[in-house]
Amino acid sequence: MFTYETADQKEVRRFRIAQFNGRMATVKSGESTVTGFVRSVLEQESSTPPRWTITIIPNAPKEELKPLRPSPRLRPFAEDYF
Numbered sequence: 001m002f003t004y005e006t007a008d009q010k011e012v013r014r015f016r017i018a019q020f021n022g023r024m025a026t027v028k029s030g031e032s033t034v035t036g037f038v039r040s041v042l043e044q045e046s047s048t049p050p051r052w053t054i055t056i057i058p059n060a061p062k063e064e065l066k067p068l069r070p071s072p073r074l075r076p077f078a079e080d081y082f
Contacts, residue, residue: 002056012052
C-alpha cells in the first residue's frame with residue numbers, strides 16, 4: 001500500500017471520486033508515479049490547514065499480450081474479391 005499526504009482540496013476531491021466510482025488514480029510524488037485503486041481518504045482533524053492522508057493499493061503493470069499463433073501471411077481466397 002502507498003500512503004500519500006496532501007492539503008490540496010481539489011486533489012482530495014479527485015481521489016474521493018475515484019474511490020466512489022471504483023476507478024484507478026495516479027499520484028506523482030517526486031520522481032515516482034503510483035497508479036492504483038484508492039482504499040481510503042482520511043482527514044487529519046488536528047492539523048491547521050486541513051490535511052488528508054490517502055491510501056492507494058498499487059496495481060502491477062500489465063504485461064503485453066502475445067498472440068497465441070502467428071497471423072497468416074496470405075489471405076485465402078483473396079482472388080474472389082477481385
